Amino acid sequence: MEKKTSGISVMDVVLLVLSLAFFLGVLFVFDPCGPKEDGGWMTCHWAGRAVSGVAGAVAVTALIHFFAGDGRVKMGLDLAILPMALLAALIPGRLIGLCMMADMRCRSVMAPAVTVFSVLLIAAAVIDLLIRRKSL
Amino acid sequence: MRFASTLALKNIKRKPGRSVIMILLAAFLAFSIFAGSLVVLSLRNGLASYEARLGADVVVVPYEAQTKGALESILLQGIPGYFYMDESAMEKIRGMEGVEIATPQFYLASAKAGCCSVALQLIGFDPETDFTIQPWIQESYSGTVGYGDVIVGNHVSLPLNHSLTFYNQELRVVAQLDETGTGLDNAVYASMDTVRDVIKNAESLGFRYLGKVSADKAISSVMVKVADGYSTEAVMNDINVHVRKVEATQSKSMISSIAAGLSNVSRIITLLTVMIWILAIVILAVVFVLIANERKKEFAILRIVGASRQMLSRMLLTESALISAVGSVLGVGLAALVAFPFTDLIRTRLNLPYLLPDAGTVAALVLGALLASVLAGSLSSAVSARKLSRNDAGLVLREGA
Amino acid sequence: MSLLELKDVSKIYGDLHALDKINLKVDTGEWVAIMGPSGSGKSTMMNIIGCMDKPTSGEVLLDGVDISRESAKSLTRIRRDKIGLIFQQFHLVNYLTAVENVMMAQYYHSVPDEKEALRALARVGLADRAKHLPSQLSGGEQQRVCIARALINYPELLLADEPTGNLDEANENVVLDIFSQLHKEGTTLVVVTHDPEVAEVAQRTVTLGHGKIISDKLNEGFKE
Structure with a gap:
């Protein structure tokens, strides 16, 4: 089977930038609530950790995608990003609980931001897939 | 009909940079009007809700x-x-x-x-x-x-x-x-x-x-x-x-201070939206004029081949409508992606009662925003479309030759 | 009845008489060459016959209809329906393929039909270059696409302005062969040229000079 070499496309950059922004964002920008008065952590803290883990995995996948030479490999990596992004979206509030009050940081800042990034990542991966499918 | 859309698509694809800019401009239009009106409507809804929940005519608290x-x-x-x-x-x-x-x-x-x-x-x-x-x-x-x-x-x-x-x-x-x-x-x-x-x-x-x-x-x-x-x-x-040792207040006055806050925010949002619209439409119109100039020769050829002025205008309008439509959907989609999940954050930042309108109203808003931006985007091409189709075909071709 | 008739047609720009009381008849199925040096008025005549310009005075009858009195809008329609135009410069839309360029002419006339367009390209020997862009075609091939496009709506009159002016000899011959073929099929051809060799292959040569017809004779060497 002929190996199709692909240069770096716009979507490669988009995926990489999005996933890095997601990963760094969960850690520093839209992080969950701080520690309790007694120093312990609330459940949302662990939700944030889990999301950052998944986001890290997505970022690594996007990095590999960026440097991959074969168009079909890139398509496979796009497919891999889809369930990961979905997982990230399901963690806050569904798989791991968040705080009780809606105005708490984890619910008003982190959860929506995770939703936004997940949607954007899924959209980007799907767009990349469709573009590459056409040129197959 | 298929041929017409094939033509429009070909034109859009051959200048991807320019098409992207136009799509983004249309997206801006749609984003600003949808997000802006959603926030204003939510504020009004929130105020009505606040008033309803307050319920009382006079509120009495310890002095x-x-x-x-x-x-x-x-x-x-x-x-x-x-x-x-x-x-x-x-x-x-x-x-x-x-x-x-x-x-x-x-x-x-x-x-x-x-x-x-x-x-x-x-x-x-x-x-x-x-x-x-x-x-x-x-x-x-x-x-x-x-x-x-x-x-x-x-x-x-x-x-x-x-x-x-x-x-x-x-x-x-x-x-x-x-x-x-x-x-x-x-x-x-x-x-x-x-x-x-x-x-x-x-x-x-x-x-x-x-x-x-x-x-x-x-x-x-x-x-x-x-x-x-x-x-x-x-x-x-x-x-x-x-x-x-008590203090009585009319709920009316409690509400009016919030209403004042609401109209301030409303005014700022409206101002921003209007500014964005003017800017975006002007830029779009300029881009269309540039397009018209660049395609003078092409249009002259088409006139020779038998296109009437109407047909050429319609061709340009189809292209601009298509681009505006794509951009508008993008704009509304992004606005929704930001405005809905972040509702709680918006409320806390604005520090005003804020309640999203019901699904029917939101749907109407989406449609309205889409229509408005598609129209605005399409109409910005209208002037250059007219100008273009008026060019004397024979003259242009001889100039080009 | 003649297909094309010019009666006392003049075109005056200020003091200049580009055309001075021209009288000309072209019958259906004729192949006429209009020759003359630059400034002789042949371009002006081309524009008037091709419905791109109107005479200052006189009548221009195309298929019995006086097109000198028509509005710009109906001139466009007449041009589209009855006349096929070919120019010296190959006026093709540069981002459309050969077949799409031919379909453009169909599109404005009635309905774009890819099969018909491909047939038209086959007539000029370009069936295998249908999906190429103008930039991928040689000068001769581009001109042939223009010919196919000019023919697609079965015009009554094929009007060519220096069709071989930008072509080398080999391609010139190819185009003239196509003209010959079209003439045999019954198409009326009017070819404007400054090149006597191009005029020679036509059935009849009309020579212009300073806006007037100097000579109008049948070409002896013409082969049916």
Whole structure:
């Protein structure tokens, strides 16, 4: 089977930038609530950790995608990003609980931001897939 | 029809950079108008909700410096607070002329260490006389609120039948209220008996909230409904003059300060949206003029081949409509992606009542925004389309030759 | 009745008489070459016959209809329906393929039909270059696409302005062969040229000079 070499496309950059922004964002920008008065952590803290883990995995996948030479490999990596992004979206509030009050940081800042990034990542991966499918 | 769309698509694809810019401009149009009107509508909806939930004509609180502010914080921002007075004030108010109903409310804030990681507001009401909270409860719960039952506001996530412990008093969640977009969403509600026992427990645990007032006689506020035919202002003044150590305010004035805040924000949003629209449309029009110049020769060829001026104008309009449509969908999609998940954040930042409109209104808004931006985008090409089709074909070709 | 008739047609620009009381008849099925040096008025005549310009005075009858009095809008329609135009410069839309360029002419006339367009390209020997862009075609091939496009709506009159002016000799011959073929099939051809060799292959040569017809004779060497 002929190996199709692909240069770096716009979507490669988009995926990489999005996933890095997601990963760094969960850690520093839209992080969950701080520690309790007694120093312990609330459940949302662990939700944030889990999301950052998944986001890290997505970022690594996007990095590999960026440097991959074969168009079909890139398509496979796009497919891999889809369930990961979905997982990230399901963690806050569904798989791991968040705080009780809606105005708490984890619910008003982190959860929506995770939703936004997940949607954007899924959209980007799907767009990349469709573009590459056409040129197959 | 297929050929026409093939032509339009070919033109859009051969200049991807330019097409992307035009799509982004259309997206800007759609984004700004959708997001802007969604926020303004949500603010108006929130204010209406605030007014409805306030319910009373006159609100009476203990006469201390911070009290009115504390009440507004409770109602608006959901910041827990408490203050107390003796219920004899309420008895006096009940006997006054023009007062149809006077019902007490009781506010208590939980200690952080108790049930929750943050202080939770507990609001008690009298099931016999209440006319503001119970109607709201009935919208989502048909049972009665018995002793030990608690109804949680929409922003408090607790499962039904969950047990909530306030100062060693166990309470049971029986229902959750619909959203109001105000601070009332952050509170939990129980009957007066329940709340009085809770505060007795608090006192026995060493928390001194009541001051000089006894637990059995303490209330935090009185909500007054003015009888028909009486002026609210007159009743308010009456209370202020005749009942000692209290302060009565018309709910109207509480609302008007918020309404002022709302119109400020509204005005800023409208201004921003108008500026964005003017800018985007101007840039789009300029781009279309550039396109028209670049395609002079092509259009001359098409005229020779037999295209009428109308057909050429229509071709350009089809292209611009297509680009505007794509951009508009993109813009509305992005706006929705930001505006809906971040509703709570927007509310806290604006510090105003904020309630998303119902699904039907939102759908209408989406359609309206799409239509408006597609129209605006298409029309910005209208001028250059006319100009282009008017060019003398033979002349252009000879110039080019 | 003649297909094309010019009666006392003049075109005056200020003091200049680009065309001075021209009288000309072209019958259906004729192949006429209009020759003359630059400034002789042949371009002006081309524009008037091709419905791109109107005479200052006189009548221009195309198929019995006086097109000198028509509005710009109906001139476009007449041009589209009855006349096929070919120019010296190959006026093709540069981002459309050969077949799409031919379909453009169909599109404005009635309905784009890819099969018909491909047939038209086959007539000029370009069936295998249908999906190529103009930039991928040689000069001769581009001109042939223009010919196919000019023919697609079965025009009554094929009007060519220096059709081989930008072509080398080999391609010139290819185009003239196509003209010959078309003439045999009954198409009326009017070819404007300054090149006597191009004029020679036509049935009849009309020579212009300073806006007037100097000579109008049948070409002896013409092969049916």
